[in-house]
Amino acid sequence: MTDDDVTYLELGAGAEPFLLLHGGAGPRSMLPFAGLLAASRDARVIVPTHPGFAGTPRPAGLTTVAGLAALYAGLLDRLDVGAVTVLGNSIGGWVAAELALLRSPRVGRVVLVNAVGLDVPEHPVTDVSGLTPAGLAALSFHDPARFPPDPDRPKPDLAALAVYTRMSMTDPGLRDRLAAVDLPVHVVWGESDGIAPPDYGRAYAKAIPGARFTLLPGAGHLPQLEAPDRLLAAVA
Numbered sequence: 359m360t361d362d363d364v365t366y367l368e369l370g371a372g373a374e375p376f377l378l379l380h381g382g383a384g385p386r387s388m389l390p391f392a393g394l395l396a397a398s399r400d401a402r403v404i405v406p407t408h409p410g411f412a413g414t415p416r417p418a419g420l421t422t423v424a425g426l427a428a429l430y431a432g433l434l435d436r437l438d439v440g441a442v443t444v445l446g447n448s449i450g451g452w453v454a455a456e457l458a459l460l461r462s463p464r465v466g467r468v469v470l471v472n473a474v475g476l477d478v479p480e481h482p483v484t485d486v487s488g489l490t491p492a493g494l495a496a497l498s499f500h501d502p503a504r505f506p507p508d509p510d511r512p513k514p515d516l517a518a519l520a521v522y523t524r525m526s527m528t529d530p531g532l533r534d535r536l537a538a539v540d541l542p543v544h545v546v547w548g549e550s551d552g553i554a555p556p557d558y559g560r561a562y563a564k565a566i567p568g569a570r571f572t573l574l575p576g577a578g579h580l581p582q583l584e585a586p587d588r589l590l591a592a593v594a
Contacts, residue, residue: 364433365414366406370396375439376403377430381448381474382486382514383580384411388447391582394590404437406430408453410518423449423475423522423529427456434464441466445593447582448474448553449519455532455566458539467542469593472551472579473562476536477528481558487516487525497552499578500585527554536565543569546592548577548584 359366367385369392376395380388385407392403408426410416420429430453434442442465446454451473458468474483486494491507494514499505519525543566547559556573563571572592577585 362432362436363409363415363417363420364406364429365409366404366433367392369393369403369405370399370401372396372400372402374399374401375442376401377434377442377444378403378405379430379444379446379450379453380405380408380411381446381450381472381580382516382519383448384515386412387580387583388450391586391589394586395593398590399594402439404433404439406433408450408518408522410521411515416518416521421521423452424456426453426522427460430457431460431462431464434462440464443467443469443593445469445471446473447471448579449523449527451475452527452529452532455536455539458541458543459535461540465541467544468539470543470545470562471581471589472548472554472559473545474527474554475529475532476558476562476565477530477533478558478561481555481561483527483558484553485525486514486553497578498580500548500550500576504584533565537567539566539569544592545569545571546581546589547571547573548579548581549573549575550578553579 452475545563
């Protein structure tokens with residue numbers, strides 16, 4: 359499906375809407391969890407592809423994470439859904455945090471899953487741009503052996519990431535702005551994340567008034583792939 363500048367997939371037709379925002383691994387990193395969510399709850403699950411990822415077109419003026427957040431606020435308006443749970447992983451979590459700051463009346467709560475975007479000098483986000491697939495898997499998963507390098511698996515789209523982040527996975531001003539978030543926020547973190555460690559996640563939760571923090575043992579940077587049942591329980 360397409361809606362103006364957004365390509366998205368919908369699963370389920372239930373009463374509880376979810377917007378799932380992928381990270382650098384692309385929309386396919388969200389689709390198995392989207393299917394589980396749709397099958398497990400009375401849910402309508404919307405999974406957009408960030409413009410420029412997976413070969414989708416990107417409007418020339420869309421070059422920031424905040425711009426992505428505004429794009430998705432507009433998508434929710436056009437779909438006329440309310441009380442949406444926005445769940446974002448990695449850079450998708452950063453987009454979700456920016457969406458929370460827009461105070462869209464469509465958004466009911468936000469779940470940040472191993473999100474990036476926050477500047478935490480004592481626990482910096484790892485630069486993955488020069489890693490081999492095996493090296494990236496070692497940092498991304500609790501048990502990399504379950505996810506061996508596969509030539510058919512989409513690789514992180516570094517070109518698309520660079521457009522939105524300039525390959526800086528942090529915004530120095532985000533921490534101060536997060537103090538204005540007035541939505542329920544749940545920060546969920548894979549304990550074995552080698553890209554953004556658990557203390558980085560704790561700093562994220564601390565920056566958001568009233569945010570909860572949940573650690574998921576046996577998962578890394580992509581809990582939706584490695585521990586989907588436990589992530590589903592945390593979301594519930």
